[in-house]
Structure formats: C-alpha cells, structure tokens
Amino acid sequence: MQSCLTHFNLHQLTQAYHDPHALQLFRCVAAIALVMHPEKTTGLYTIFCLDSAKILENANIMNHYFQQARFLQSATTRKTLPAERGLEIAFAGRSNAGKSSVINQVCSQKSLARTSKTPGRTQLINFFCLPDGDFLVDLPGYGYAKVPEPVKLEWQKFIESYLTQRNTLRGLVLVMDIRHPMTEYDQTMLRWAQGRALPVHILLNKADKLTRGASANVLLQVRKTLSGFGVVSVQTFSALSKNGLDECWDILDQWLGRDADRQG
Numbered sequence: 001m002q003s004c005l006t007h008f009n010l011h012q013l014t015q016a017y018h019d020p021h022a023l024q025l026f027r028c029v030a031a032i033a034l035v036m037h038p039e040k041t042t043g044l045y046t047i048f049c050l051d052s053a054k055i056l057e058n059a060n061i062m063n064h065y066f067q068q069a070r071f072l073q074s075a076t077t078r079k080t081l082p083a084e085r086g087l088e089i090a091f092a093g094r095s096n097a098g099k100s101s102v103i104n105q106v107c108s109q110k111s112l113a114r115t116s117k118t119p120g121r122t123q124l125i126n127f128f129c130l131p132d133g134d135f136l137v138d139l140p141g142y143g144y145a146k147v148p149e150p151v152k153l154e155w156q157k158f159i160e161s162y163l164t165q166r167n168t169l170r171g172l173v174l175v176m177d178i179r180h181p182m183t184e185y186d187q188t189m190l191r192w193a194q195g196r197a198l199p200v201h202i203l204l205n206k207a208d209k210l211t212r213g214a215s216a217n218v219l220l221q222v223r224k225t226l227s228g229f230g231v232v233s234v235q236t237f238s239a240l241s242k243n244g245l246d247e248c249w250d251i252l253d254q255w256l257g258r259d260a261d262r263q264g
Contacts, residue, residue: 063249065258067108068131074124078161081125084168086133087256092159093175094185095141098205101239102175103128103138106248113138123155125162134256137162137169143185163192171199171255173248178204178215178236181222187229194230201251202226202234208241 075081093099100113112128126138139162140155147155163172172193176186181204193200204222207215215236226232233251237244253259 063106063108063245065131066106066136066249066252069107069109069112069128069136071112072127072129072135074126076124077158078165081162081166082127082135084166086130086135086168087170088127088135088137088166088168089171089173089252089255090137090139090163090169091173091175092139092163092189093141093205094143094177094180094183097141097175097177098239099141099175100138102173102203102205102237103136105239105242105245106252107136125158130256132256132258135168142189143183159189160192163189163198164196169198171201171251173251174200174202175205175237176202178207178218179209181218182225190226190229190232193232197230199231199255200229200233201248202232203237203244203248204234205237205239207236207243208238 073082091099091103093102103113104110107128113126123140125140128136128138130136139159142152142155142159163169172189174186174189176182181202190200202222204215204218210218219234219236222234226234235244235247237248250259
C-alpha cells in the first residue's frame with residue numbers, strides 16, 4: 001500500500017483533478033494505507049493531503065485547451081485581417097487594465113500577449129489560434145494617455161469596425177480595472193456590442209487590490225449599471241492571484257461550444 005502511494009506523483013494528481021472518480025480513488029488508497037500502516041504512512045498521507053490540497057487550489061491555473069493557443073498574425077487594417085473561419089472571442093480593455101496579463105493567464109502562458117506598459121504589439125489586432133480552428137483576439141488597448149489623439153481615433157475606428165462587422169466574432173471579454181470600472185471607453189465598447197447583440201463578459205480585474213467586501217460591492221454596483229447594455233455578464237478576477245479563472249473559462253467554453261464536449 002505504501003509502495004502504491006509513493007508512485008502518486010504531482011502529474012497524476014493534477015490529472016486526477018479533472019476526474020473526480022480518480023481523485024476519490026487516490027484519497028481512498030491513502031486513507032486505507034493510514035489505517036493499515038499508521039507508523040509508516042502517517043507522514044506520507046499528510047504530504048499527500050497537502051499536495052492534493054495544493055493541486056486542488058492551483059490546478060485550475062492551467063487549461064490544456066487554451067494553453068495550446070499560438071500567435072497567428074497581427075492586423076493593422078480591415079484588409080489585413082485573416083479570413084473569417086472558425087469562431088473568435090475578442091479581449092478588449094482600457095490600457096493598464098491588465099488585458100494582456102488576463103490573456104496570458106487564460107492561456108497559462110507567460111508572454112503570449114505582451115504586457116509592456118509601452119504600446120507595442122497591442123497597437124494591432126492580434127490573433128491567437130486554438131486547436132479546433134477557433135481564435136482568441138487581442139484588441140488594442142484604448143484610452144492610452146501617451147498616444148496622440150489622431151492615433152487614438154484611428155484605433156477606435158479599427159476596433160469599432162472589427163466589433164460591428166466581423167461575422168465570426170462570437171463574444172467579447174471586456175477587461176476593466178475593478179478600481180475604475182465602467183469608464184466612458186468601456187461603455188462605448190458595450191454599446192458597440194449591444195448594437196449587434198454580441199454577448200459580453202466583463203472581468204473586473206485586479207480584484208487582489210481590494211478586500212473581498214470591497215470587491216463584492218463593486219461587482220454589485222457594476223451589475224446595477226448593466227441593465228441597459230444587452231447580454232452582459234460580469235465577475236471579479238485577478239490575473240495576479242488567478243482567482244476567477246474557472247468562471248472565465250466556463251464562459252469561453254460556452255461561446256466556443258465546448259461546454260458539451262467537456263461534459264461528454
């Protein structure tokens with residue numbers, strides 16, 4: 001029995017997280033071992049419990065489907081957009097709201113989307129391909145103070161054109177700083193999405209900057225303001241602590257039609 005337990009490595013536990021029956025088997029074997037050989041397995045069982053608890057807490061930091069996202073191409077104008085195929089989910093947000101960090105956490109990658117405070121690749125619309133031929137799309141950050149006004153207007157036109165005319169666009173993830181939600185730019189994005197009945201999911205990012213109570217209050221206030229903006233859902237999120245990833249993944253899976261696949 002003890003020998004069996006010693007072969008339970010972290011990879012197996014991580015895999016077991018996604019299979020409740022396998023996880024329960026691990027727990028049963030460890031419990032039986034503790035009863036039969038307490039003098040030999042108490043420490044091992046304790047380590048097992050600690051490891052499994054840690055995995056249960058952190059296993060959701062990785063989603064193997066979205067982890068396979070790869071950069072495809074950038075677009076600067078409508079003419080340079082890739083051909084419309086598959087489904088697309090766009091990520092948008094005011095600069096410094098943490099949009100790039102959110103995308104990196106969703107995809108369990110460190111630098112899929114650039115996180116520099118200086119506008120770089122996010123001046124473009126960036127397409128990341130997924131295994132089934134669908135795409136995550138990183139839209140330019142809006143409202144950046146150091147960008148000349150004419151450039152801001154060009155970005156705005158480009159974003160509006162994409163959001164209102166892209167036929168393969170399935171949903172919009174709108175990233176906001178929870179300390180400064182529902183800015184004028186955010187509301188503009190919501191109106192564009194509402195104009196074509198595009199579902200929106202708001203991530204109130206940087207929730208780690210507030211207490212749990214303060215975060216809950218902001219969430220409640222934002223929900224109250226969304227009644228006139230069409231199909232919009234909202235949650236608190238932290239790209240730093242990774243809180244909220246499960247809920248976000250659930251939304252993405254629903255939009256891509258993957259919820260049935262996961263259950264099947």
